[in-house]
Amino acid sequence: MQNNLTPGLTVAVITKNEAANLEACLKSIADLDARILIIDSGSTDDTQAIAERFGAEFQVYPDWPGFGPQRNRAHNHLATEWVLWLDADERLTPELRRSIRSAVSGVPADGKTVFEFNRLSNTFGAFIRHCGWYPDWVVRLYPVAHARYSDDLLHEKVAVPPGAAVRKLDGDCLHYTYATLEQFLNKQNLYSKIWAEQRAAQGKTAGLGSALVHGLGSFLKMYVLKAGFLDGKHGLLLSVLSAQSAFNKYAALWLAGKKKE
Numbered sequence: 001m002q003n004n005l006t007p008g009l010t011v012a013v014i015t016k017n018e019a020a021n022l023e024a025c026l027k028s029i030a031d032l033d034a035r036i037l038i039i040d041s042g043s044t045d046d047t048q049a050i051a052e053r054f055g056a057e058f059q060v061y062p063d064w065p066g067f068g069p070q071r072n073r074a075h076n077h078l079a080t081e082w083v084l085w086l087d088a089d090e091r092l093t094p095e096l097r098r099s100i101r102s103a104v105s106g107v108p109a110d111g112k113t114v115f116e117f118n119r120l121s122n123t124f125g126a127f128i129r130h131c132g133w134y135p136d137w138v139v140r141l142y143p144v145a146h147a148r149y150s151d152d153l154l155h156e157k158v159a160v161p162p163g164a165a166v167r168k169l170d171g172d173c174l175h176y177t178y179a180t181l182e183q184f185l186n187k188q189n190l191y192s193k194i195w196a197e198q199r200a201a202q203g204k205t206a207g208l209g210s211a212l213v214h215g216l217g218s219f220l221k222m223y224v225l226k227a228g229f230l231d232g233k234h235g236l237l238l239s240v241l242s243a244q245s246a247f248n249k250y251a252a253l254w255l256a257g258k259k260k261e
Contacts, residue, residue, distance in 0.1 A: 005144055008080040009034040009104045014070050018088035019045040021176070026054040028091040032100060034084070039074050066153030066194070078144045081109035085140045085158075087175070090119070095171030103141060103169060111146030111161045114139050116168055121175040123184075126234040131242075132226035136175075139166060154194045181241075188245040196252035206253040215247030 011034045015022060026036065036056035040047060041064050051058045061073055071085065082104050086092070092100070096117055107113050119136040121128050128134060139158040146161045160166060178184040199206075219239050222228045228235035 005081045005109075006079055007109075009082045009084060009100075010037050010078055010080045010144075011035070011084045011086060012037045012039065012071075012074045012078070013086050013088055014039045014041070014067070014074075015043060015047050015051075015088050016041045017043045017045045017047060019043075019047050019050060021088040022047055022050045023054075024091055025086060025088050026050070026056070028093075029086070029097070032084075032092075032097060035080060037074055037077055039070060039077075041070065066151070066156075068149045068151040068153065068156035071149040071156060072151065075144065075148055081143055081145070083142060083144050086173075089176045091174040091176070093171045093174060096169060096173055097171070099169040099171055100141065103167070107167075109143035109145065111143055111164060113165050113167055114143070114147060114158065114160055115141035116166055117141070117171070117173050118168075119175045120172040121177050123177045123238055124179070124181075124234055126231070128231050128234065128238060130226055130230045131222045131228035131235055131238055133238075137168065140173075141169070153198050154191060184241060188241070188248065192245065192248040192252045195249050196256050199253050200256040204253065205257045206250045208251065208254050211247045211250035211254060214250050215243045218246035219243035 009032060011029050011032065013022070013025065013036075015038055029036070036051070036054055038047075038051045038056045038058045040058060040060045042060065042062040048058050057077060059073075059077055061070065064070065074083070084100060100115075103115050116137045116139045118134075119138060121133050121136065139160060142158055146164075147158055149156045150159050178187070219242070222242055223236065223239035228239045231238070
């Protein structure tokens with residue numbers, strides 16, 4: 001782990017072609033008095049120009065090792081005691097910014113405490129408050145010398161130091177996930193592929209019947225058990241699309257197994 005870290009905060013973001021989102025993200029952290037570190041994987045749009053306009057350090061790693069390893073590359077460039085991770089499509093609310101400032105200034109970076117915040121996601125133009133999407137607590141603020149991300153290719157998480165307390169920050173992080181159906185389908189297809197490859201590498205298999213069961217189970221969980229119906233038509237659409245994504249994951253794993261036969 002790093003030594004000789006200086007007091008303070010770095011906000012880190014991984015990007016690729018995030019020009020449409022990055023400016024709003026960085027504007028939302030303007031009063032945190034934080035360094036900004038961008039870990040980019042080969043953007044061809046205005047991502048770098050926007051980052052540099054906000055005074056960010058911009059590091060490019062054009063190969064893609066997966067989400068966890070890509071995030072952990074940031075540790076080669078972090079110089080402050082604390083790091084806050086954001087995605088380019090996320091925005092901090094004023095209440096959350098105040099809570100972050102208080103945490104960084106008032107809590108020692110000794111590995112005994114990490115912080116999580118609640119994400120409120122906006123999908124297809126509506127905030128989703130049910131479907132199992134809210135509350136959505138994620139650990140994103142941690143002491144650089146004592147923690148980092150898991151090396152999972154997908155759905156990576158901060159490896160909380162043993163015995164450390166996970167404290168909640170006040171305020172929501174607004175997460176603008178999918179503006180269009182095409183965006184949703186493209187990302188879910190990519191995630192299905194990565195998920196299936198990762199499971200297959202671990203020796204996991206699946207049947208086509210299990211894909212049907214997981215798809216149906218996903219819909220019932222989101223729309224009925226998690227009260228997705230209270231989100232109206234957006235809740236119904238999201239529940240159906242998520243069921244399709246669950247089916248696709250297990251179908252991809254089934255097909256990966258067929259290739260080995």
